Structures are given as structure tokens and as C-alpha cells.
Amino acid sequence: MKISYYPGCTLKTKAKELDVTARLCAKALGVEMEEIENWQCCGAVYPMGTDEIATKLSAVRALDHAKHNGGKLLTLCSACHNVIKRTNEDMKTNDDIRLRANNYLKLDEPYGGETEVLHYLEMLKNVVGFDTIKKAVVNPVNRKIGAYYGCLLLRPSGVMAFDNPENPTIIEDFIRAIGGTPVVYPFRNECCGAYVSFKNGELPKQKSRKVLTSAKEKGAEEVITACPLCLYNLQVNGEGILPVRYFTELLAEALGVKE
């Protein structure tokens, strides 16, 4: 099965291993990720201001491309997923934004939120199935692993509809499927400190340490994430309290796939 894929700029640069391992694993599981043509950076943060239109256009372009190429758009970076899914919701439900974005884009047919935005984890769960993954595992990742959700996958839950925002389970189910033991800890859905390091470097330091200390206290040996900024904040500010990796790196390990 083929699915249109939006990689985003960070997965082409500092987070290459997230992109590469995800593609290899998808292939091993029978899914071909087809990178959409001429995608542009989504902007990394969803613009909340009601008059923001130009900042949403790259997401709309990607969504419209996917609409004509299978109807689904696969995302992997948590930030891209958040921006694209929330923008899609605007295009579906906000007449003013839809009208103004379409006026800019002059597409052959106006875009109205028709594409289904799917995060890679949702693809694993709902398209491939965790049972299928379990059967495909050759090297069970037999470790205690803490899932770090952060914010972007979960909130705002009314739009993201990813999982229960206070007590999510999808990454824990993923960890079980690859043979690991999930460690549930209180700070797994608390923000790592996001983008504020340029204004207030202390804040991400404190937040990241809290997340990792919380995971360690509950017995985690490592933490996994889907977000390059989470990984950076936790690694750089967390000062090695625990190793942090992309969830797809562990999937590749479990499936025994290498480049």
C-alpha cells in the first residue's frame, strides 16, 4: 500500500534518522511512503491568530496534494503533524480561513479539508496493526521504556483526536508490540520547554530535567519520542539523565531492518 508522506525540513537535516528508520520499517511492514512533491516547511508552530493565513498555506498545499494522491497524508514529526492537522481542521470548519486560503492558492478545485491526516503511530496502529508488528519482530526490544508524548501529538485533543490527552496509551501499546516493557510516568505528557530556549534557556532545562527524572524514578532505562525538538531539549538540557531516541529507531531494531 502507498501513502502520501510529508517529511518536513528537520527530518531532512538534523533528524534524518527519524525519517530513514521510519521509511525502512514501513517498507518492511508493507507500506510505501511516497514523499509528496515540492513540499515546503510547515512553519513548525500552528499560528493561532485568527488573521493568520499566509503562514498556513504550505500546510494547505501539502494537504491538497495528498487529496489528489490517495486522500491521506502521513506525518512523522510531531510538530508537522500538529500544524497540518490543525490547519486541516480550519479548512474544514472555518469559512473565513477556507475562503481566504483558497483565494490565495487558486487551486483547480477549492480545498475544504478533505484529506485525512495520519501520524505514523496512527498508521502503525490502525493501518498495519500492532498484532502484525508483534509477529514481525525478530529482536524484541526487551527493555524498560518510557514513552514521551509531549504536547503536540495530544493537544488540543478536540482537534488532534490522537489519544486520551491525560492518559494516553498508544506509545505504550507500541512498546509492548516491539517486545519492551512500557514505563508509565507522570510527566510523559508535560511540555519539554519547546522553543523558548532563545528567550529563557532555564525553562527548557528545568522542564526537560523534570520529564527525565520522572521517567527514571519510575524505572525507565530510556525514553522515546516522535519530536526532534523534544529529543533535542531532553538530550541537551536533560544532561544525560536517560538516553532519548526516536521511536522508529527502536522499531527498526525490533524488526531487524538496516540501511
Added chain:
Amino acid sequence: MTKEERIENLNRLSGTDVRKCMKCGKCSGRCPAFEDMDIKPHQFVSMLTKGKIDELLESKAIWNCLSCMACVERCPRGVAPAAVVEAVRDTVVRMQGKNGIKAEEIPPIIDEYIPQQLLVSAYRKYNK
């Protein structure tokens, strides 16, 4: 622009109805940046309701909000404090000379691991 028009603009930009707030404080209780905010999330909502926008535009909290949406998630009245904070920040950075970061401040603090995502996010949030 009259003060009423400026208040109306902020309300419109935020897209949230601050009058629905019942002052329970749950948003501030859940805010991970609470200690770093001179004006707390629930105060952004109540001060906009009261029209105290000059104080809001002077706030330092706009640089510390993480847009994590925890406050929005917790609000029992469907208010979005994060959207009020963003509306205030947008209003500030759209003014001449009020950008939150300057390009020349970036190179000294950059390290070899910084993901593009961080640079793009910070620029989108703090500059216009």
C-alpha cells in the same frame, strides 16, 4: 485607534470568548510555565475581559508561554488562554522594532544539535 477598537482587535485575533471565563484558575494551575509568568494565564483572560490591554502588552509572560495547550485542555468553559497570550504576543511583535529575538542573537547560542524546527518555531513565535 481608540482603546475600544484595540480591545476589540485583541478579542478578534484571539478567536476565543473571554467572557465565558468563570475564574476557576485551572488554566494557571496546569501551566508548566506558571512560575516564569509575570501575568498568569487566567489573568490574561480576566485582564482582556476588563480591557486592561496596556498592561498585557507590557507583559514578559508572552515570551515564556510554550503554546503547550495544557490550559486550553483544562478549561471547563471552553476558553483558550493560550490564544489570548498568542494574540498579545502577535500584537507586540507586529509593532515596529518589537521583535522578540534579533537575528544577530542567534549564532552565539546555536549548537551543532539544534534542530531546524527550533529555529523555525522561535522565529515564528517571536518575530514578524
